Amino acid sequence: MLGQHRGMTDQRVRAELRQRVYGTKDLGQLDVFGGGFINFGYWRDLPVDGEISLETRVASQRALYGLVLDELAVGGGDRVLEVGCGHGVGTRLALGRDAALVRGVDLAPEQVERARAGGDHDRLEFRQGDAAALPFADDAFDALLSVEAAQHFEDPRGFAAEAFRVLAPGGRLALAAFLAHGPDRTAELSGLLRTYADGLDLAHDVDAVAAHLADAGFERVAVRSIGEHVWPAFDRWLEQLGDREPWERNWIAANERGLLDYHLITANVPGEAGSQE
Numbered sequence: 001m002l003g004q005h006r007g008m009t010d011q012r013v014r015a016e017l018r019q020r021v022y023g024t025k026d027l028g029q030l031d032v033f034g035g036g037f038i039n040f041g042y043w044r045d046l047p048v049d050g051e052i053s054l055e056t057r058v059a060s061q062r063a064l065y066g067l068v069l070d071e072l073a074v075g076g077g078d079r080v081l082e083v084g085c086g087h088g089v090g091t092r093l094a095l096g097r098d099a100a101l102v103r104g105v106d107l108a109p110e111q112v113e114r115a116r117a118g119g120d121h122d123r124l125e126f127r128q129g130d131a132a133a134l135p136f137a138d139d140a141f142d143a144l145l146s147v148e149a150a151q152h153f154e155d156p157r158g159f160a161a162e163a164f165r166v167l168a169p170g171g172r173l174a175l176a177a178f179l180a181h182g183p184d185r186t187a188e189l190s191g192l193l194r195t196y197a198d199g200l201d202l203a204h205d206v207d208a209v210a211a212h213l214a215d216a217g218f219e220r221v222a223v224r225s226i227g228e229h230v231w232p233a234f235d236r237w238l239e240q241l242g243d244r245e246p247w248e249r250n251w252i253a254a255n256e257r258g259l260l261d262y263h264l265i266t267a268n269v270p271g272e273a274g275s276q277e
């Protein structure tokens, strides 16, 4: 009972921290990010040998979205949802893929305001909501993406169930995030990285996240490591930032010790697109 109470208190403390970091503080303003994105980036094919320019850093974050949108094969007529959309800069990229309708949802109301401030578009809308209680009707989307947000979800099982509910038959999911290797990595990761110690990031086991998707009803759940195109270049970017680096430069150490990796998870809702099974 005491343990359960403690867990709920911790959860409230973490929720307040996340609200501060993404809400009032706007993590996206830190030099570590840029361009309105808030992710570590996908650096494959980008020049990282010499000095890394801000332009390249922004391109790396855009490329992470490119990877996910390619994986989803977003195209003509798709109804697309991003969960954990942040400033919505990446969400907007789906418009350029000819999506019929694009929605972004984020837990922090301030993020939703920032996303809306990016400009109106008749096919685009941003809403406040939790990944585990999505404010959308059943079967409302054909493709769902989530970029570097799942490490924050308090209820990844609830997210899996909600993603399945809002996707129509034949719907596709692609999720990019850094997730743990193994069920109980919190202590080890907390020793290396402040964001785990303070509870901003949660050490969700990648296999458990994949299992939640399968349990929810998804088929063809596939997990792929993309860490080789994330960690070395992101670490170089942190090195270059020097004193402006907000965390310890230990992401690469955590990866090398087998504690976590950057993953791309894809999954499909059974059925034919356009059918109502």
Ligand SMILES: C[S@@+](CC[C@H](N)C(=O)[O-])C[C@H]1O[C@@H](n2cnc3c(N)ncnc32)[C@H](O)[C@@H]1O
Binding pocket: 018, 022, 036, 037, 038, 039, 083, 084, 085, 086, 087, 090, 105, 106, 107, 108, 111, 129, 130, 131, 132, 146, 147, 148, 149, 152, 153, 154
């Ligand atoms: C690291 S940022 C990524 C933003 C954006 N996807 C990008 O790559 O630029 C994570 C975002 O997830 C949001 N978030 C955290 N927990 C969430 C939840 N349970 N439901 C919806 N959004 C959440 C945060 O408010 C934040 O905007």
